[in-house]
Amino acid sequence: MKQLFAPLRRRFTSARWRTRLTLWIAATVAGLCVVMFARLADLALALFAQITSGCSWLALLLTPALGMLVVFLTRRLFPGSEGSGIPQVIAATRLSAAGKPVSGLVSLRIVLGKIGLGTLALTGGFSAGREGPSVQVAASLMHAAHRFLPNSRVIRVQDMILAGGAAGIAAAFNTPLAGIAFAVEELGRKLETRTSGVLLSTIILSGMIAIGVQGDYNYFGRLNAVADSRAIILPVLCLGLLCGVLGGLFSRLLLMPQRNGQHAVWRWRSSHPVWFAGICGLLVASLGWATGGLSFGSGYGVTNDIINHGQSIPWYSAPARFLATLATYFSGIPGGIFAPSLAVGAALGGNVAQLFDLAAQPIIALCMAGFLAAVTQSPITSAIIVMEMIDSHGMVISLMAVALIAKAVSSRLGPELYQQLALGYWRRRQRQQTDAVSATEPAKAQ
Structure with missing residues (x-):
């Protein structure tokens, strides 16, 4: 045995x-x-x-x-x-x-x-x-x-x-x-x-x-969107361009502290990070108070209401979330931009659907994928995330298309966000290690 x-x-x-x-x-x-x-x-x-x-x-x-x-x-x-x-x-x-x-x-x-x-x-x-x-x-x-x-x-x-x-x-x-x-x-x-x-x-x-x-849940429930058809071609093109420009601008603004580090604002931020965080927090609170709480938090609640309950939102919801996320990121707290970017895309899609009297749910899904792809310049990941979160596999081609268009437009406005930020961390670590080696050499010499 x-x-x-x-x-x-x-x-x-x-x-x-x-x-x-x-x-x-x-x-x-x-x-x-x-x-x-x-x-x-x-x-x-x-x-x-x-x-x-x-x-x-x-x-x-x-x-x-x-x-x-x-x-x-x-x-x-x-x-x-x-x-x-x-x-x-x-x-x-x-x-x-x-x-x-x-x-x-x-x-x-x-x-x-x-x-x-x-x-x-x-x-x-x-x-x-x-x-x-x-x-x-x-x-x-x-x-x-x-x-x-x-x-x-x-x-x-x-x-x-x-x-x-x-x-x-x-x-x-x-x-x-x-x-x-x-x-x-x-x-x-x-x-x-x-x-x-x-x-x-x-x-x-x-x-x-x-x-x-x-549990086997979908992040924002199930979106009852129509499958891909010829009628979606024009919205995909237009929304891809719109999300590409806005998402590319958002990404470019997020990179300002790294790209323009010698500006007086960012130098003051480096010298007084805690006070700067307080100012950013006051800006976030003011935006939330002025919009009735629409820009507070990660945006899951508002996005879920837009997708599953057809809640109409005011035109200022997307700009307020856009600015609140920028202020949050600049503050230096631990926090990501995935969920807020999806919330901006959902609010933008809801506004576009209301303005042009279009079916809301497909437009919202396309804007979520497009804006996230423009910000991160990761179109495949963005399309898959939105497709899986709303369980709408019938829109896979249109989601991929709008994400690729948005990424192409965004890449003309600036470099890849995460790769550029990672380069900053890499350079900072290299300098720290070089300084540490330089500091030990005199000690060894003595």
Whole structure:
């Protein structure tokens, strides 16, 4: 009997299977952490709504105060956890490929900061999402798991980080297919053949964990849109151009601190980050107060009402969300732009449908995919995310088309947002490491 099971026992105790088990356990933990983050974000948004219900002026005090607190804690205790998280993951893959340390960009410390401070920022009503932060959270967990592999050379560190980032998208949006597309299109641009199967399985497993815990739901319900037809060609072209221009402008504005760092505003921001966060928080609160709360939070609630309940929204909803998201990003809090970008696209689509008396749901879906693709310049990922979130596979061709058109227009207005931001993190880490080496050389000489 022992001889009969000996080959099977050797197979499951081999380095290959121990590697797979390590990766799958890490993917499970990553999926559970992303789900926990989602639950905490929902509680934070509900708490903010409860606090400001009937006393909307409280946001003028709460939002700036929490923004200042979050930025203070971020810079003091959790540097590297600010912003979206996706640029940090991209930079970490590049640094690890060059053999450089990446603990300042992906680590267990950053997991705590990203979830805790990201949740606290949403309690203040900031226009931020949790999807980008979920990418950094999952990538950090997978990076930490690399040390437990039986043979660390079997899978490269950068591949672990890449797989973790994609698993974060899969779990955050409940769309494993979008996670795979994101891994190829945005994070890594390529996967090694020898490890792609195992790494893709971790992405799928993380997404399945999210589905198992939260149920097989669609993020914004089911959109009853018509299938692709010739009638959709003209709207696709027009909306692709519109979303490309607006999304490209949005992306270009987000890059202003990096591109124009010597401007007086951004120099003052570098010198007084906490006070700057307070000013940004006051701007976010003022926009939310003036619009009746339409620009507060991640935008899930408003977007869900637009898609599933046909709620008409005023013309200023999209511009207010646009500006609130810019102010939130400039503040330096941990928070992403995926969900707010989808909310801007949904509001824009609702306004266009009302203005031209068109069927609302297809136009909303097209604008969501188009605006997100223009901002991120990741058209395939954007189309898949929207298609999976609203469970409208009949629109796959039109969603892909509008995303590709919007990306083409946006690329004429500026570079890829995440890649450019990642370049900033990469250069900053290189300077820090160079300075550290320069500081140690005199000591050695003495």
